[in-house]
Amino acid sequence: MLDIVSQAMYKFVQQCDDAHVLNLYNQIERGKMLRSKLILLIAGQTPQAVELCAVVELIHLSSLLHDDVLDEAHTRRGRPTIHMLFDTKTAIMLGDVLYSKAFSQLSLMDKEVAYTVSSAVTSLSIGEMIDIELSKSFNTNQQSYMDMIDKKTASLLEASTKSAAILADKDKDSFAIYGKSLGLCFQIVDDILDITQDSETLGKPAMNDFKEGKTTLSYMLLYHELSDDDKTKLRSYFKKELSTDELNWIKEKIKKHDTIDKTRQIAKNLAKDGLNAIKHEQNKKLFDIIQDILNRER
Amino acid sequence: MLDIVSQAMYKFVQQCDDAHVLNLYNQIERGKMLRSKLILLIAGQTPQAVELCAVVELIHLSSLLHDDVLDEAHTRRGRPTIHMLFDTKTAIMLGDVLYSKAFSQLSLMDKEVAYTVSSAVTSLSIGEMIDIELSKSFNTNQQSYMDMIDKKTASLLEASTKSAAILADKDKDSFAIYGKSLGLCFQIVDDILDITQDSETLGKPAMNDFKEGKTTLSYMLLYHELSDDDKTKLRSYFKKELSTDELNWIKEKIKKHDTIDKTRQIAKNLAKDGLNAIKHEQNKKLFDIIQDILNRER
Numbered sequence: 001m002l003d004i005v006s007q008a009m010y011k012f013v014q015q016c017d018d019a020h021v022l023n024l025y026n027q028i029e030r031g032k033m034l035r036s037k038l039i040l041l042i043a044g045q046t047p048q049a050v051e052l053c054a055v056v057e058l059i060h061l062s063s064l065l066h067d068d069v070l071d072e073a074h075t076r077r078g079r080p081t082i083h084m085l086f087d088t089k090t091a092i093m094l095g096d097v098l099y100s101k102a103f104s105q106l107s108l109m110d111k112e113v114a115y116t117v118s119s120a121v122t123s124l125s126i127g128e129m130i131d132i133e134l135s136k137s138f139n140t141n142q143q144s145y146m147d148m149i150d151k152k153t154a155s156l157l158e159a160s161t162k163s164a165a166i167l168a169d170k171d172k173d174s175f176a177i178y179g180k181s182l183g184l185c186f187q188i189v190d191d192i193l194d195i196t197q198d199s200e201t202l203g204k205p206a207m208n209d210f211k212e213g214k215t216t217l218s219y220m221l222l223y224h225e226l227s228d229d230d231k232t233k234l235r236s237y238f239k240k241e242l243s244t245d246e247l248n249w250i251k252e253k254i255k256k257h258d259t260i261d262k263t264r265q266i267a268k269n270l271a272k273d274g275l276n277a278i279k280h281e282q283n284k285k286l287f288d289i290i291q292d293i294l295n296r297e298r
Numbered sequence: 299m300l301d302i303v304s305q306a307m308y309k310f311v312q313q314c315d316d317a318h319v320l321n322l323y324n325q326i327e328r329g330k331m332l333r334s335k336l337i338l339l340i341a342g343q344t345p346q347a348v349e350l351c352a353v354v355e356l357i358h359l360s361s362l363l364h365d366d367v368l369d370e371a372h373t374r375r376g377r378p379t380i381h382m383l384f385d386t387k388t389a390i391m392l393g394d395v396l397y398s399k400a401f402s403q404l405s406l407m408d409k410e411v412a413y414t415v416s417s418a419v420t421s422l423s424i425g426e427m428i429d430i431e432l433s434k435s436f437n438t439n440q441q442s443y444m445d446m447i448d449k450k451t452a453s454l455l456e457a458s459t460k461s462a463a464i465l466a467d468k469d470k471d472s473f474a475i476y477g478k479s480l481g482l483c484f485q486i487v488d489d490i491l492d493i494t495q496d497s498e499t500l501g502k503p504a505m506n507d508f509k510e511g512k513t514t515l516s517y518m519l520l521y522h523e524l525s526d527d528d529k530t531k532l533r534s535y536f537k538k539e540l541s542t543d544e545l546n547w548i549k550e551k552i553k554k555h556d557t558i559d560k561t562r563q564i565a566k567n568l569a570k571d572g573l574n575a576i577k578h579e580q581n582k583k584l585f586d587i588i589q590d591i592l593n594r595e596r
Contacts (some may be wrong), residue, residue, distance in 0.1 A: 063394075066391070070387045089367075100397075100401075100423055119402045121394070121401070129319065
């Protein structure tokens with residue numbers, strides 16, 4: 001089902017008519033196409049829906065290209081990133097080529113879909129900027145974290161499910177809520193995996209977020225439960241390369257305070273909101289996707 | 299006349315609803331708004347035309363933000379660039395925010411205009427990539443230089459004049475030719491100024507292009523006129539920090555072979571093509587703009 005999306009993406013990149021771009025594109029590590037799965041489940045496998053999938057996936061790839069430059073990430077899903085294979089300049093410009101190609105195709109589509117998806121890119125870019133800003137100091141404000149992941153991760157998922165609903169003439173507001181909840185849920189679980197999984201499973205260094213200045217939800221929940229001395233200790237570990245002992249201290253505290261379960265519960269509540277919004281749909285696969293996100297281990 | 303465009307741009311950035319973005323935006327060095335001048339001269343000062351101007355100027359600013367990161371430029375028109383004032387990450391993301399905001403606004407406009415302008419962004423991004431590729435070795439191929447500046451510089455000018463003609467129900471193909479010729483002309487003159495002007499006038503280091511690996515048109519024309527020994531010498535200077543004596547050697551050769559005049563003649567011929575395309579228009583100001591570009595000294 002997703003092969004047809006990959007073909008549409010390839011066709012769009014071919015239309016850019018530049019051999020170097022096509023060659024680079026072939027070397028980008030692809031994702032699991034979550035956004036396309038959702039769009040096709042909601043709108044059905046129509047030519048319009050496939051085109052929307054291709055556009056959204058190109059936008060997602062572009063955002064990852066720029067995100068990897070920002071995060072100075074060496075690998076994504078265990079494979080070297082474009083800016084490591086080539087250089088930062090190439091990653092930025094390839095991102096711009098794919099972004100603008102996606103926007104050109106969008107401009108040929110339904111106006112509301114075009115506006116919804118392109119506005120989401122503004123949100124996700126602002127989300128990335130907020131992520132950078134928040135990473136400059138130890139953040140204990142849960143609301144600012146939720147706002148940041150809403151923009152950075154949930155916005156494009158929300159735009160995808162909403163646009164799919166527009167194409168299929170379904171209730172766009174319900175599907176927007178579903179997509180947003182799913183997006184928040186996805187990012188919270190992603191942040192949990194950084195703590196609970198090893199680097200081999202992640203395809204990138206484990207417990208890397210805190211070192212990078214990202215005080216994700218679990219760190220916030222933990223922080224508020226710690227004694228003053230331990231609060232100071234956790235703060236002193238922020239944005240540092242930690243020893244095994246220090247990492248283990250964090251892990252033990254997280255275990256003692258059931259922090260992962262508590263974080264997961266927040267994700268579950270969000271999932272429930274999302275499922276509630278589309279309960280009239282009786283679409284089992286949309287339920288399953290949220291379950292898969294909650295249960296995923298990599 | 300251009301104040302109203304600045305106001306429209308500011309309104310769009312305000313709509314992004316992020317104080318940090320607005321603050322950064324206020325610190326970007328603005329240009330002379332050549333694209334807006336052209337659009338308003340062709341389409342008149344209608345609300346639609348002003349909106350198109352704001353969109354195109356935001357796109358132009360975004361491309362400069364990314365371009366300055368690519369070129370590692372410390373200043374633009376004598377003022378520090380955003381990635382120097384802040385950091386590379388901020389410059390990339392601010393560019394993405396302004397790009398996507400421009401695309402969102404475009405999606406609300408005439409479909410052909412939206413497609414024309416967004417496709418131009420693909421071209422200009424590919425142009426930037428070709429520029430990087432060409433800068434890796436001494437390029438003596440005039441055709442590849444012309445193709446690169448066509449994409450990097452002329453594409454957005456062509457899209458601007460064409461889109462303005464679409465809005466005003468004028469002959470879009472003629473205005474596209476005018477915009478493209480003007481764009482090529484602009485870049486060739488810009489490349490001449492790098493050689494003929496001092497750093498104070500330029501607001502950036504003088505004779506910087508060759509050091510950066512950019513074998514611009516004058517260097518190509520000169521190269522083909524040199525003896526084999528001098529060819530070897532010029533090649534040996536490529537992409538190097540040169541002494542005053544070495545720089546003077548290049549300048550003398552350029553003077554001896556009338557290279558600047560010959561380069562300027564190519565720009566003049568392009569200008570003639572552009573003016574020919576719109577000769578039925580009798581719009582003196584559009585003639586004057588090309589003259590100003592040919593005669594500009596900074």
